[in-house]
Amino acid sequence: MNDTVASIDFSAPSNEVARLLIGVTLLVDGVGGRIVETEAYDREDPASHSFSGPTLRNISMFGPPAHTYVYRSYGIHWCLNFVCREDGHGAGVLIRALEPTTGIERMQQRRGMENPRLLCSGPGRLCQALGVTREHNGMRLDAPPFQLLPAPKDVVVVSGPRIGISKAIDVPWRFGLAGSRFVSHPFR
DNA sequence: CTTAGGATCGCCT
């Protein structure tokens, strides 16, 4: 398959892909919004699930780029990643927050709340809002139910340390849309 | 605004 989806080359390093994904619109079965927050993870990265090699859980990270890696977090939530680099490398980008734009009623139903600011502001929240589960693991991003629409040209991206990890906490591989109020935590 | 605890499961030592 082509590694380029929504004008993004997923064979690039994860920190580049993570930055380029800001502003891209992500839809799952026609429901979603603009990506406003991402985090990059790589094989040579103590904070990454791929750091210690392939397991049953992370095997999708070692598959082809421009596919998904979906994992269960804290036994409760689902989290969505986009695989990048070459097939077998073990790099990915965690999708951390969306600005809801499409199918807001559906997302409100799934989340059991109204406030648009809280629908997709966090990796677990956005998977619940978009209905992403284990069944979406390993799927390609250039075919249904996934849909990626290119970002506008004028996006301004900010970066900082990643959230909720205990290793490599000083690596600035969290990226956000400048000024967005839909990020999961403010950037300083 | 910040902090703390509980829910709950798969992988690790």
Add this chain to the structure above:
DNA sequence: GGCGATCCTAAGC
């Protein structure tokens, strides 16, 4: 048995 790439609620400042 321990510990997360989390979230929610409650309580304190």
